[in-house]
Amino acid sequence: MVDPSFATIPVRADRDVVDIALVVPLSGPAGMFGPSCEASAELAAEDINAAGGILDRPVRIHPVDAGAPLSDLADELGRLVAQDRIDAVVGWHLSNARRVITPQTAGRVPYVYTTFYEGGESTDGVYMVGETPEQQLFPALTWLREHLGLKRWCIVGNDYIWPRQTARVTKEYMWRSGFEFVGEAFVPLGGRDFRPMLDVIRRSEADGVLVLMVGADNAAFNRAFARAGLDQSVVRLSLMIGEDVLCASGRGATTGLYTACGYFESLPTEVNMGFGSHYQQRFGGAAPALNNIGESCYEGLLLLTALAQTARSLEVAAIDRARSNVAYQGPRGEVVMRGAHTRQPVYLASADELEFDVIVELTP
Incomplete structure (x- = not known):
């Protein structure tokens, strides 16, 4: 389920829902990716809830604009964490946004960053879906x-x-x-x-x-x-x-x-074709374009679910103890945790006018 407001969320001890801040760009240069990120995350939440939720609690996502001024973004996430309004943070956003979010979440709530990035992130409680330069x-x-x-x-x-x-x-x-x-x-x-x-x-x-x-x-x-x-x-x-x-x-x-x-809509795999059909059936012909950036938010929620279910907890310390045993199957194929990062297939593709043709799976 999606709730655009945090105003009515009770503190963690008083609620039976897993509340997740979905931090994605709704404005700014990366704002064009926001609709596909929101749609993919909404679909993930529905699929997770249909399978029983996280720790037997339904998932509720709350969009936060990662395109806001960085000081405002830091203040918003800091307030939500300090007031126990959220159980986790998931999202695709630029690295400059990640740099102001990590001090607010460090060791307090799990933060799944879904973007491929420059590498080197080691903040306590941050888990990376995205590819690093060595992988991609x-x-x-x-x-x-x-x-x-x-x-x-x-x-x-x-x-x-x-x-x-x-x-x-x-x-x-x-x-x-x-x-x-x-x-x-x-x-x-x-x-x-x-x-x-x-x-x-x-x-x-x-x-x-x-x-x-x-x-x-x-x-x-x-x-x-x-x-x-x-x-x-x-x-x-x-x-x-x-x-x-x-x-x-x-x-x-x-x-x-x-x-x-790690993901293309045109990937000729059975699991991906099923995911594409599922996405189109849910959102229809006017759905935001399904792409690697939006799809990463689906993966991010799958990873959070796998981490919490394996640890039997949403506490960072418990997740860190269990994360070496975490793997899941998603639209990208098998995704396996290695430290705070993931190992997954990565593909090279060429543009054919307005679509991508996948050429080969790359070997790191």
Whole structure:
């Protein structure tokens, strides 16, 4: 069930429902992902409740806008945790939002972060669904070199934690793995002047561009990249992208574009095709596009359920003792906990106008 308000939630000791703050972007550059995140989480809550809930209690999710000013987001989560209004936090959001949430949740309530990210998170009680560069990005670069001969890479992105830290670890990987790093450029979140960035790409004579941009910014960059004619000679590897970003980019702006992640709507597996049908039956033809970003929120609630059911508790200490035994089956296949992170299949896909064609399962 979904409840947009926290005002009537009793404190934990007085309620028989598992209340979860669903922290997803409802505004800002990543706001285009919000509808698919909410729909996927709502479907997960319904499926979990149909199977008996978490610890025999029904699940209730409460959306929180991760696109709000960071200070407001921190205050909201801090208040909810301090007042015992929530049992857990789950959500897809940017790393700068995660950085202000973790001090509020650390050791107090479980926090399942569903986004692929730059790596290195070790806060007590934070559990990661998303892929790290070692699982997702580095194998994709290796495959593109082996099969397309791409060695010279430029990196472009938004100017915040995830792109900057991902660029740092990627450059280190390139230097020790025989790639050529030939340039980088960043623009602020919401920025639309890509001319300096495009100039860097042209001058670098790169074979490929690693694109670390968010939502609407990513779509705008794709259009500018195509208008500049770079799509005819330079391959893009773009990480924070789903079918909704392809649609916003437009048919003429996705030539030579690749991505890598743990989920695609087009995955030809029985479990995924069943999930896609289930999603369409629940929300109909006007449903938000099902993509890896929204689907991660479904996975996040499955992981929280598996952690709590295995530990027989929602307390962080109990979950930490039990997490090495946690695994579950979801739309991505088998997901297994390794420390605070997960091991899961990761796939490489190429854009075919407004859809992705899965090419291969990557090997870390």
